[in-house]
Amino acid sequence: MTSLLDPVADGAGPVRLAAESVSLAYDDRVVVRDLDLQLTEGSLTVIVGPNGCGKSTLLRALGRLLRPARGQVTLDGRAIQQTPTREVAKVLGLLPQAPVAPEGLTVADLVARGRHPHQTWLRQWSRSDESAVAEALAWTDLTELADRPVDELSGGQRQRAWISMALAQGTDLLLLDEPTTYLDLSHQIDVLDLVERLHTERGRTVVVVLHDLNLAARYAQRLVAMKDGVLVASGTPAEVLTEDLLAEVFELEARVVPDPVAGTPMVVPVRRLR
C-alpha cells in the first residue's frame, strides 16, 4: 500500500487545503495520527473508512472546527487557525453531518443565511446577496419550494436546501460530512449528482466523507482510505479499492468487479474477516 501514500495525489493545480502532519484528539483520546493530505484546486475527493476511523474528525479539522493537537491545516498556504474565521468562511464552506434547521425556517431563509460571511450589520441584503440566493435556489431546483418551511420537506429536499445554502455562501471549497445519511438510495444519488455538478460545472473543490464504497467509487475523482486515524491509501478509485485494501481496512473479504454502469470498481462483499 505504501506506494499509494503519496500525499500529492492528482498533482494538477495548486494546493488549496492541506493537512500537514496533523494529529487530532478529543481531550486525551487521539483520533488521527500524523496525517498528511493535500487537496488541489478543482479536485473531488472522497474520504472512506470504517466507523470510528477518524474521517469525520479529519473533515472537521480541515474545516477549522477542530484545532489540531499537533501539526497544522493550511488554506491557500496560510495556517487556517490563524486566519480570521470570517475570511475562511468566504473561501471554505462546510456542511456538518445531519444538520438541523430551526423549526419554521423557510428554504429561502436557510439559503440566505449562507450569505452571513458576506454581510455586515449595516449591509444585510445587498444585490449580490439577493442574486446569489436566487441563483443557488434555482441551481438546486428549489425555487418552487423557497417559501416552504425546511422541516416540512422530505429528507432529500432538505439536504438539497443545505447544499444550496453552502452554494449561496459562494466558496471555492466545500466540505461535506456524509451528506447522504438517512436518505434512501434514489435521494443519495440525487444529492451526489448535485455534488458532482458543483464540481464539474461550478469548478468547486469538494471533499466528501462517505460511507457507501460503491457510491464513493462512482463519484470520487480521488479516493482516500483511512483506518485507525491513519491515511492508508490515496488515488483513483481503481487504484485504491482493491481486494487487498478491503481486507486490510474494512476487514472484509470481497470481490471487486467493474460497475456495469460507470465502469468504476464495485465491491461485492463475501464475508467479514476476523
Add this chain to the structure above:
Amino acid sequence: MSTTAPERPGTRGRAVVRLGPASGRLRWRQVLVPATVAVAVVLLGAVGLGRGDFPIGVGDVLRTLVGLGEDRQRFIVLELRAPRIVVGALVGLALGLAGALFQTFARNPLASPDVLGITQGASVGAVAAIVLGGTSGVGGLLGGLGVPLAALAGALATGLLLFVLAWRAGIDGYRLVLVGIALWAVASALTDWLLTRAEVFDATAAYVWITGSLNARTWDQAVPLAASLAVLVPAALATSRSLGVLQFGDDTARGLGVRLVRAQTGVVLIAVGLTAAAVAAAGPIAFVALIVPQIAVRLTGGSRPPLLTSGLLGAALVIGADLLTRTVLPTALPVGILTAAVGAPYLLWLLVRGRRSTS
C-alpha cells in the same frame, strides 16, 4: 431610497430596503406586530395613569402631565402611578428580551431566566437581605446593600455560575438548561431555608418580594433600571444577526464565520444582565420571560422569537397584568401572581404539546 418587493424567490411578504450602503429585508409582520404592540403599551400605560383606587379622568390626567393639575392629582399620577407604570414597562421589556435571547441561543423554549435559576438567585439575595439584615457576616453585608442591590448581586452571581458551569469549550444549549435547572433547585432550597429562619414580619415582606410586585415603585427604581436598559437593550438587539446563525448549531455557525465563543458569551451575559436589572427593580415577576417570546414568535411567524416584539410584548403583559390587579380584581394582588397564573398553564401546554424539539 428604494422599497421594492420584486417577484424573486423567498421574498413573499417582504420588502427589500436599500439606502446607500445599507440594506436589509423586512417582513411586514415583523414591522406591523411590534408597532401594534407598542401602541398597546402606550394605551395601557395611559389607562393605568387614570385608573386605580382614585380614578382620575382623561382630561385631568392630560392636564397633570402638562403641569396644570391639582396637587393631589399630581402626586397620584406623577409620583405613584407613573413610576409604577414605567418600572413595569421596563421590567417587561427586559424580561421579554432576556427570554428571547436565552430561548434562541439554547434552541429550547424552556430556557428562560425563571427556569435557569437566575431569578431564583435574585430571590436568595433579596430574601437574605430581608431576613438576615442587621445580623453579622454575609447576611449583614447583604442587608446593608438593600434589597434591590442584594437581588442584583444574587442574579448576577447565579448567572455567572451558570455561565461557568455550562461552559465546555463553548456553551451547549441543552447543557445550559440542565445546569440552570440544578441551580434553580439549589437557589429555591436556599430561599426556603432562609424563610424558615425568618421572623414573621420579615417572612411576609420576603414573600411579597418573591412573588414580584410593582407596589410602591418610585422613580428611585425607574431611573437606574432605565439607565442599565439604555446600554443592554441596544446590545441585545445587536446580537440579532449572529443569533440567526447560532440557531443552526455550533459547527454550522462557525462554518459561516461566526466567532462562536465571543458571540455566545455576549448573548448569555447580556441576557443575564437584563434579567438582573429587571429583578432588582420589581422582584421575579414570574413566567414573563418564558411565555412572551413564544407568543411573539407565533404572532410574527418566522423561526425564532423576534427580539424587539418580545420586549414590547413583555412590557404590555406586565403593565396590563398590573392594571388588572389594581382595578378589576377585588384585592390588589402582586402582579407576579397574575403572570404566574397565566404562565404556569401555558408552560404545561408547551410541555404537553412538545412541538419544538430541543435539538
